[in-house]
Each structure stands twice: as structure tokens, then as C-alpha cells.
Amino acid sequence: MKFDATTFKLTEFKSVQKRSLIIGILGLLVTAVGYFINTDQFFFSYLIAYLFWVSIALGALFFVLLFHLTGTIWGVAIRRILETLIKILPILAVFFIPILFGVHHLYHWSHVADVATDPILSKKVGYLNIPFFAIRTAFYFGIWYLIAQKLYKTSIVMDSGATIDQIQKLRKISAPSMIIFALTTTFASFDWIMSLYPHWYSTIFGLYFFSGGLVGVLGFMIYFGLYLNKRGVMNEIITVEHYHNLATFTFGFIIFWGYMAFSQYLLIWYANIPEETIFYLQRSQGTWSILNKTLVIGHFAIPFVGLLTRNSKRNFTYLKYMALFILAMHWIDLYWVVMPTLHKTGIKFSIFDLTSLIGIGGIFMWLFWTQFGKHAITPYRDPKFMKSVKHEVPYS
Amino acid sequence: MRVCGVSVKDTTTLLLDEEPLITGNQTFSSITEKISGIVEGETNKIWFILLGLTSSLALMFFGSMGFLFWEGVGIWGVNNPVGWGWSIVNFVFWVGIGHAGTLISAILFIFRQKWRTSINRFAEAMTLFAVVCALIFPGIHVGRIWIAYYMFPLPNQMAMWPNFRSPLLWDVFAVGTYFAVSLMFWYTGLIPDLATLRDRAKTRFRKMILAIFALGWRGGNKQWKNYEFAYLLLAALSTPLVLSVHSVVSADFASAVIPGWHTTIFPPYFVAGAIFSGFAMVMTLAIIARKVYKLEHIITVNHLEKMTKIIMLTGMMVGYAYAIEFFVAWYSGNVFESFTFVNRAFGPYAWAYWIMVSCNVIIPQLFWFKKIRTSVPIMFVISILVNIGMWFERFVITVSSLANDFLPSSWDYYSPTVWDISLLIGSFGLFFSLFLLFIRFLPMISIAEVKGVLPQADPHYYEITKNRSRDE
Numbered sequence: 019m020k021f022d023a024t025t026f027k028l029t030e031f032k033s034v035q036k037r038s039l040i041i042g043i044l045g046l047l048v049t050a051v052g053y054f055i056n057t058d059q060f061f062f063s064y065l066i067a068y069l070f071w072v073s074i075a076l077g078a079l080f081f082v083l084l085f086h087l088t089g090t091i092w093g094v095a096i097r098r099i100l101e102t103l104i105k106i107l108p109i110l111a112v113f114f115i116p117i118l119f120g121v122h123h124l125y126h127w128s129h130v131a132d133v134a135t136d137p138i139l140s141k142k143v144g145y146l147n148i149p150f151f152a153i154r155t156a157f158y159f160g161i162w163y164l165i166a167q168k169l170y171k172t173s174i175v176m177d178s179g180a181t182i183d184q185i186q187k188l189r190k191i192s193a194p195s196m197i198i199f200a201l202t203t204t205f206a207s208f209d210w211i212m213s214l215y216p217h218w219y220s221t222i223f224g225l226y227f228f229s230g231g232l233v234g235v236l237g238f239m240i241y242f243g244l245y246l247n248k249r250g251v252m253n254e255i256i257t258v259e260h261y262h263n264l265a266t267f268t269f270g271f272i273i274f275w276g277y278m279a280f281s282q283y284l285l286i287w288y289a290n291i292p293e294e295t296i297f298y299l300q301r302s303q304g305t306w307s308i309l310n311k312t313l314v315i316g317h318f319a320i321p322f323v324g325l326l327t328r329n330s331k332r333n334f335t336y337l338k339y340m341a342l343f344i345l346a347m348h349w350i351d352l353y354w355v356v357m358p359t360l361h362k363t364g365i366k367f368s369i370f371d372l373t374s375l376i377g378i379g380g381i382f383m384w385l386f387w388t389q390f391g392k393h394a395i396t397p398y399r400d401p402k403f404m405k406s407v408k409h410e411v412p413y414s
Numbered sequence: 415m416r417v418c419g420v421s422v423k424d425t426t427t428l429l430l431d432e433e434p435l436i437t438g439n440q441t442f443s444s445i446t447e448k449i450s451g452i453v454e455g456e457t458n459k460i461w462f463i464l465l466g467l468t469s470s471l472a473l474m475f476f477g478s479m480g481f482l483f484w485e486g487v488g489i490w491g492v493n494n495p496v497g498w499g500w501s502i503v504n505f506v507f508w509v510g511i512g513h514a515g516t517l518i519s520a521i522l523f524i525f526r527q528k529w530r531t532s533i534n535r536f537a538e539a540m541t542l543f544a545v546v547c548a549l550i551f552p553g554i555h556v557g558r559i560w561i562a563y564y565m566f567p568l569p570n571q572m573a574m575w576p577n578f579r580s581p582l583l584w585d586v587f588a589v590g591t592y593f594a595v596s597l598m599f600w601y602t603g604l605i606p607d608l609a610t611l612r613d614r615a616k617t618r619f620r621k622m623i624l625a626i627f628a629l630g631w632r633g634g635n636k637q638w639k640n641y642e643f644a645y646l647l648l649a650a651l652s653t654p655l656v657l658s659v660h661s662v663v664s665a666d667f668a669s670a671v672i673p674g675w676h677t678t679i680f681p682p683y684f685v686a687g688a689i690f691s692g693f694a695m696v697m698t699l700a701i702i703a704r705k706v707y708k709l710e711h712i713i714t715v716n717h718l719e720k721m722t723k724i725i726m727l728t729g730m731m732v733g734y735a736y737a738i739e740f741f742v743a744w745y746s747g748n749v750f751e752s753f754t755f756v757n758r759a760f761g762p763y764a765w766a767y768w769i770m771v772s773c774n775v776i777i778p779q780l781f782w783f784k785k786i787r788t789s790v791p792i793m794f795v796i797s798i799l800v801n802i803g804m805w806f807e808r809f810v811i812t813v814s815s816l817a818n819d820f821l822p823s824s825w826d827y828y829s830p831t832v833w834d835i836s837l838l839i840g841s842f843g844l845f846f847s848l849f850l851l852f853i854r855f856l857p858m859i860s861i862a863e864v865k866g867v868l869p870q871a872d873p874h875y876y877e878i879t880k881n882r883s884r885d886e
Binding site for chain 1: 526654657661665668671676677678679680681682730734735737738739742745746747748782
């Protein structure tokens with residue numbers, strides 16, 4: 019791949035684009051075999067992989083909105099990568115279709131007969147039923163489409179001469195969009211994940227899912243930026259200062275995630291109400307308890323200590339592995355939340371966990387490259403662009 | 415300059431092209447004069463009147479406390495189901511107020527928000543005084559004040575220890591730590607300014623006192639370097655404290671099994687609420703102070719507008735929590751949960767609930783309009799309404815959940831007595847008295863930090879301005 023320094027566009031990226039597509043199709047094909055071998059396993063693996071990629075795109079949406087609202091300077095240089103992610107977010111709705119087909123395998127509340135005999139679940143029928151579930155998901159994606167479309171288009175228009183009106187317009191869109199984002203993400207997490215255990219509930223769950231997505235997108239951004247830089251793309255634009263900021267954000271949101279996870283755990287453990295403790299009880303059965311500790315150490319302690327110093331945030335090789343590690347932890351987090359519904363006694367990794375992740379990921383990256391190659395890969399006409407490129411992280 | 419082969423206009427603008435935070439063409443010396451002048455000059459008459467008023471209220475506070483110790487907590491309106499009344503409400507309210515100071519000083523510092531410099535000093539002072547007020551309430555709530563030391567894990571001959579699993583003990587640690595670190599942070603920030611005052615002092619005695627507290631500050635490069643690093647470290651230490659204190663306070667409620675208290679969103683929800691009310695209080699005080707001491711050039715409408723945005727944001731976070739709580743109460747399928755929330759909105763305390771919702775969620779929405787965000791009188795009113803709303807939030811949480819719990823036969827309605835009211839009003843008296851003393855004796859705005867955000871503070875200022883005037 020090459021970078022055209024006059025148009026700020028990517029050229030000769032077709033091979034990586036094609037490779038993503040091939041990997042994606044192969045991954046999905048192998049995963050499809052899982053449907054015939056072990057249908058339940060197939061759907062659960064698929065759901066986790068799906069949540070992983072959707073959460074990254076949702077995290078990107080948050081950052082784009084945040085950047086416009088706060089009038090970021092440093093973030094301008096990397097904004098187009100995030101914008102490309104949000105542009106493909108609505109397309110991921112297509113990948114939700116298999117989940118709709120697998121709704122009986124995934125969601126206990128979809129079994130009408132079981133629900134009728136369950137006094138608690140029968141109260142929730144008004145919310146937890148298949149048509150409304152599908153409508154809600156369609157609604158989330160529809161509204162994300164509208165937001166993403168507006169933000170992306172306006173940003174592209176700025177590439178042919180930016181005016182102050184566009185910057186103000188982006189800010190004006192972002193303010194209400196942030197509110198909509200908060201509510202839709204929360205309810206999406208309730209629908210897609212929390213309702214896997216229809217008896218269980220936790221008011222913080224939306225924030226928990228959201229915080230994981232933020233960590234995920236930051237890991238993605240660091241890794242992807244370094245991937246581009248290694249191939250000589252945007253080396254002068256995304257500098258060590260930007261990685262420093264991204265790593266600082268990662269550090270912050272690792273703590274944020276830990277705070278959410280701990281708040282939820284502490285309060286449920288303390289109050290010791292059976293209908294709530296079931297969630298943690300399930301996750302202490304058998305080998306599941308290994309993942310509990312893995313998350314505490316891997317999703318919190320290691321990145322916390324590992325991103326504490328200034329040097330660690332400015333070392334590219336180190337950051338690359340840290341980003342990969344954080345992405346792996348983000349997947350484990352989702353696995354830990356979703357999978358105990360299926361494997362109650364202990365961890366049972368399946369090949370389809372991996373193939374579905376790669377399959378959806380391949381297609382995701384293919385969509386990403388396709389979109390990424392269409393326009394300039396950094397908003398170079400943004401009035402703050404040069405300031406962003408020259409941005410330096412102060413010592414104190 | 416060229417980036418990727420493209421020539422781009424030189425953008426060495428740095429601080430110069432940004433809209434100046436401090437208006438009125440201030441110089442280093444005018445800033446020093448202005449802020450030190452408040453401390454060194456004649457005492458303002460309004461100040462005397464206000465202190466007279468607030469210290470009388472503070473006296474009432476101490477008087478009420480004296481009667482409380484004499485008579486016992488029976489003088490309050492607490493009854494059988496509602497064992498936690500206004501005292502706890504006031505405690506949470508004041509701790510919440512105490513959150514803005516450290517947020518502004520530490521979190522906004524870490525986020526490199528330069529506008530914090532005009533408001534951080536008095537916001538920190540406000541934090542300290544609010545925490546003092548807050549700590550009094552659980553202290554007097556023990557009833558037998560002479561054994562209040564039982565709250566601390568002190569080795570004793572009775573081999574009696576507090577329950578380490580109790581969030582009430584965590585409160586002692588959390589709020590205590592918060593107070594200690596906030597005090598340290600505030601004092602560290604004060605050192606360069608104390609040295610400035612010392613150097614300007616006219617009398618020997620004044621010089622001596624200030625010299626002691628300025629810790630031998632000379633303003634050398636080495637000193638600044640160490641100082642700024644210490645400041646960064648303290649900011650980093652304070653940041654988690656901003657979150658932890660109110661999270662622990664929220665655990666006082668959320669670790670119980672009472673519907674409406676036990677819900678997992680409480681820690682972040684309480685933190686957002688605390689920042690919300692704290693910012694509103696900073697705004698109330700800032701608006702009065704800038705008017706009385708003519709600081710409109712330093713605390714500009716621009717600063718206030720930024721604060722309105724944070725108030726709006728945190729107000730919506732609180733609104734989010736209200737909404738999610740309500741939804742999940744229904745979604746849980748638990749009759750007690752859903753009853754509690756419906757009861758809050760439409761039961762005997764509906765009036766308090768709707769005051770809370772209107773003041774915290776609906777009224778701050780006015781800040782969507784630029785006209786209102788830049789209108790000082792309107793934001794003054796809103797900032798007070800926000801604090802009324804936030805007081806009622808704690809009231810709704812504390813009282814409504816207790817008054818109507820699992821057993822209808824034990825339900826009762828809570829009404830405050832005159833002593834509840836006198837303690838609440840009295841605590842405001844103490845708070846404002848301390849604050850007034852502070853603005854009279856210490857620089858209420860950080861002189862050194864405000865200078866740092868002036869255009870002249872940019873190392874290239876003179877070079878660039880010279881070049882520009884030549885080009886023109």
C-alpha cells in the first residue's frame with residue numbers, strides 16, 4: 019500500500035483489501051460448518067464475535083462525537099480512521115440477521131412456552147419478545163446510520179475546503195447524537211447481552227458494555243495506526259504524540275472499565291440477593307473462575323501498570339503488543355459475559371469462537387478498507403489539521 | 415513548512431491566535447495587583463455584612479448541635495422506618511458539593527483545560543469547607559458524640575473494632591483521605607502565591623507569617639520544575655479520589671438490600687451528581703465573587719459558559735441514571751423495585767421527586783441556548799436551582815425508600831423538625847463563613863497559574879509579536 023502525499027489518499031491497497039475479504043469469507047464458511055455440527059455453539063460464538071466488532075465501531079462513534087464536542091486538536095489527524103469505522107457500523111446490521119435466526123438458541127426468553135410458566139419472565143413479555151427485539155435492533159442501527167452518515171458526509175465535504183459552518187454543524191449534530199448514543203448503546207447492551215439471562219438485571223450494565231467498547235476501539239486505533247506507519251503511511255501525520263494521547267486514553271478507560279466492573283461486582287456481592295448473585299455464581303463455576311482472575315489481571319492490572327509511565331506510551335513496539343493484548347482482553351471480557359449461558363460448568367473453547375471472530379473481522383476489515391480507500395485518509399483540510407500534526411504532549 | 419510534500423501555512427500560533435482566556439489586556443503585574451489587592455486592601459463593607467449574617471447562622475448551627483448533644487437525636491424528625499433523615503441527606507449533599515474543587519484542579523488539569531486556572535483556587539477551598547460541613551453530620555448522627563471515636567479503628571482495651579465490611583467505615587477512610595489530599599493539593603497550589611504575598615507584605619509580622627507558609631519559595635527554575643512535577647503527581651493521586659469518595663458514599667445505600675438503594679449504577683451516578691452539584695455551587699460563588707471584587711476580566715463569561723456546559727452534561731448523566739433505574743425497576747420483574755419507583759414518582763413524596771427531576775434534568779436543558787449560557791443572571795438562578803434539586807435527590811433516595819419499604823404495616827411519613835432545618839441552614843452558615851474568611855485572607859484566584867495562560871507566557875510571544883508588527 020502507498021500513500022499519495024498530495025491527495026492524502028491511499029493507493030495500492032487492493033491486495034490487503036482482497037486478503038481481508040478472503041479471510042473473512044473463509045472464516046465465515048468454516049464457522050457455517052459449526053451450524054451443522056453444534057448449532058448452539060455456533061450461535062454463541064457468532065454473537066461474541068459480532069459484539070466484539072460492533073463494540074469497536076460503537077467506541078469509534080463515541081470518540082468522533084467527543085472530538086467534535088470538545089473541539090479536539092490532537093485528534094483531528096486520526097479522525098478519519100474513526101469516521102471510517104462509524105461509516106461501516108450500520109452495515110453491521112446485516113450480520114445481525116443470523117442472530118435473529120438463532121434467537122431461540124441464544125435467548126431463553128424467546129421460548130414462549132417457558133416464559134408462560136415463569137412468573138417473572140411473563141411480566142417482561144412486553145419488552146422481551148421477538149418482534150420488538152428485532153424492531154429495537156433495527157431502530158438502533160437506523161439511528162446510528164443517520165448519525166454516522168451526517169458526520170461522515172460533512173467531514174468529507176470539508177476535504178474540499180472547510181468552512182466554519184461545517185465545524186459548527188458537526189458540533190451541532192454531535193450534541194444530541196451523544197445523548198442518543200448513550201441511550202441506544204445502553205439498550206442495545208440490555209437487549210443483546212443482558213437478556214441472555216432474562217432474570218438477571220444490573221443498571222450499570224450499559225456503562226459496562228460501553229467502557230469495554232472504548233477500550234476496544236483504542237486498542238484498534240493504536241494497532242491500526244502502527245500498522246499504517248509500518249508501511250510508510252501517514253508517518254509524518256500520526257506521530258508519537260498521537261500514540262501517547264491514545265495510550266493515555268487507553269490507560270484512563272482501562273481504569274474506567276475496572277471501575278464499572280468493580281462497582282457492579284462489589285454491590286452485587288455485598289447485597290447478596292440471589293437473583294443478582296446468579297451472574298457471578300455462574301462465573302465462579304469450574305474453570306470459569308480462571309477467567310474472573312484473568313480479567314482482573316489482564317483487563318485491568320497489566321494495562322494499568324503497563325501504561326503508567328511516559329516511556330511506555332511512546333514505545334511503538336511495546337504499544338503494538340499492548341494494543342493486541344488489550345484487544346484480546348476485550349474479547350475475553352465479552353466471552354466471559356456471554357458464554358457461561360451456554361457452558362454452565364466451565365470454559366469450553368471452540369474453534370468456532372476463533373473462526374467467527376476472524377470471519378466477521380475479515381469482512382469488517384474488507385468493508386473498512388473499501389471505505390478507507392475512497393477518500394483522503396485524514397481530514398487534511400480541517401483548519402486544525404496542522405496544529406494536530408504538530409501537537410506535542412507537554413511534560414506536565 | 416511542508417508536511418508530506420505539501421506546503422502549509424506556518425501555524426506557529428500557539429497561544430496567540432486562541433481567544434484569550436483572560437480579557438482586558440492584562441499584564442503579569444496587573445494580575446498580581448488585582449488579585450493580591452483583594453487580600454491586601456481595605457475590607458469590603460459588603461464582606462462585613464455577609465460575614466455577620468453567615469456567622470450568625472454558623473452560631474445557630476453550633477447552638478443546635480449543642481442542644482442535640484444534650485437532648486439526643488430524638489429532636490430530629492427521624493422515626494421508625496426512616497432512621498436516616500436530613501442528617502444523612504446533608505452529609506451526602508455536602509460531600510457532593512465538595513467534588514467540583516478537586517475535579518477542576520485535578521481532572522481538568524490532566525485534561526489540559528487551561529480555563530480551570532481562573533476558578534480552581536476557590537473551588538478547591540470550597541471543597542475543603544464543604545467536606546468540613548459534610549463530616550460534621552455523620553459525626554453528630556451517632557447521638558452519643560463522646561464515643562464518636564468508635565468510628566475509627568483505634569486499638570482499645572475493650573478489643574472493640576468497627577466493622578471493616580461496613581461502607582460507613584469506608585466513608586470515614588474515603589472522606590478523610592479526600593480531605594487530606596485536597597488540603598495538600600490546595601496548599602501546594604498556594605505556595606507560589608503565598609510567596610508573592612510575602613514579597614509584597616508591608617509589615618514585618620505579616621511577612622513573617624507568610625514566609626513560614628511560603629516554605630522558602632524563591633521562584634527559581636529548579637523550584638518550578640520540582641513544583642510542577644509534584645503538582646502533576648498530586649493531580650494524578652486526586653483524580654481517582656474524586657471518583658472513589660462518592661462511590662463509597664453511594665455504597666452506603668447501594669450495598670443495602672432496600673429497593674431504590676440497591677442498584678449497581680449508584681457509584682457512577684453519584685459521582686456525576688456530585689460533580690453536577692459541585693459545579694453549580696462553584697458557579698454560584700464565582701458569580702458573586704466576580705461581581706463584588708470586579709473580577710470580570712479574569713472569570714469571564716467564557717469561563718462561565720464552559721461551566722454551564724459541564725453542568726448540562728453532568729445533569730444529563732444524572733438524568734440517564736434516573737431513566738435507567740426506572741426502566742430496570744420495571745424490567746427486573748421485582749414487585750418491590752417497581753413499587754418503589756412508582757411510589758417515588760406518584761406516592762407521598764412525589765412533590766420531592768418532581769422538584770428533583772425538574773431542577774436536575776429539565777431546567778439545565780435551558781443551557782442548550784447560547785443566550786442562556788452567556789446570561790449571568792439566568793445561570794446564577796439555574797445554579798441555585800441545581801443545588802436545590804440535588805439536595806432533593808438525596809432526600810428522595812434516603813427518605814422515600816425507607817418510608818415505604820417491604821412491610822406496609824411499618825410505613826410512616828417523615829417530616830423534619832425545626833432542629834433539622836436549623837442544622838441544614840446552619841451548615842450553610844458555616845460553609846459561607848469559612849469561604850468568606852478564605853477570600854479575605856488568601857488569594858482566591860491562583861496568581862501564578864493565571865499568568866501561565868496569558869499570551870505573554872508563551873516563550874515565543876515577544877519574538878512572534880515583533881515579527882508580526884514588522885510584517886504588517
